[in-house]
Amino acid sequence: MKKTKLLFGLGILAVAGIVLVAADHIDAPGTTNNTADVADFYGFESPSNDANTVFIVDLQTNVLPDLAYGTFDEDVLTEINIDITGDLIEDMVIQALPRGDTMYFFGPAAPTATGLNGDVLVNSPLGKVVISADEAVTATTDAGVSLFAGPRQDAFFFDFGQFNKVIGGEAPEGFLPAGEATDTFDGANTMSLVVEIPNAMLGEPDAMTSLNVVGVPVYKTWVTTNRKQ
Template identity: 50%
Template sequence: MKKTKIILGLSLLAVTGLTLVAADHIDAPSVTNNASDITDFYAFQGQDTNNLVFAVNTQGLLTPGTTAAASFNENVMIEVNIDNTGNNIEDLVIQAIRKGDKMYFFGPYAPSATGKASSINTSQASGSVEISKYGQAPIIADQNGMKFFAGPRDDPFFFDLGQYQAVIGMTATGFKPTGTDTFAGTNVLSVVIEVPKSKLGTAASLNTWVETKKKQ
């Protein structure tokens, strides 16, 4: 599970240029190399400053040769949780789940239950988008004031794993000014949602985190 905090400012417009990210490739054996593995989560202000963008990346370390065969699982839901009251409990959720060749989105709306259990309120559908294919132009849907994307992307997270291991092993004292991108040349499967700030409440700050949940 990834968690981050977005400081919006009193006007909900004071995050120009702000990007927050949490990352953790290959969390645990039960999610390694499958649709449940969240590699990183980004939350930032959109090009339209009235909007926020949530980007969830899954299934990291995909090589160019394996990316085309990678797919979202119809039994795995991606859920962006939004706390706008400061109690670290989700007040709103945005959910995404694949059906066939499309990704369907629901919310933001108040969940019927918080924590591990979730259900989808199908009356709160916000849109859908055809899942983009590797090597082709990205498909972006614009519906109900929101924008959606689902499909493969180059892994955007930069991390020098070799130097990190050297620091941990005490054979180096720090990171280099220009490191080596361990994830260069690898891909992820991404879900991106752009949503008007007006749909997220009027709080001065938001706590956000993302989860993948398997259908029971």
């Protein structure tokens, strides 16, 4: 088996509960303008099947309309880390790696190493989907896993201008109500990865741990991207 060594990563921490979101729009120079830049991570129970969990990873937040057909970097592996024991160390991962016009998914399976290390789980294929720029092409595997990869309109709503005023002490009124706020990301696109997967493939998370703030079993998940060195 050929192993690809992945040495560098960056990522954000998110906790997937009922519906929880973490955002990290626009990272440091060097990580922006490519699909190593993690913008948002959404994890929630599938609205159409309560036995499924949906993971959405939005990469490269600043894919503006004139760049709407950005591409996934073939040297970047995206990894959804899933902790089911409550120690914030991933017990399994789902990986996504593009080749040509196809996104290949691997896992869920135990990583060969935790943290930012580990190999591409080529022996644990999950499925693949054509990367669609013009239409929402999805694939569903025999195991009932649905997959998508491609540009999507950025669902994140945030008023960056007002945010800067607030943190600069220039806005005693605070954040503006919805009708007055400006969505900085209106019309912007991201490069999205979507996985809807039966919970049975992930395992049963520990019901109660010291880090469980919602009182029901939750998967503790976060996303990292790793660039091939």
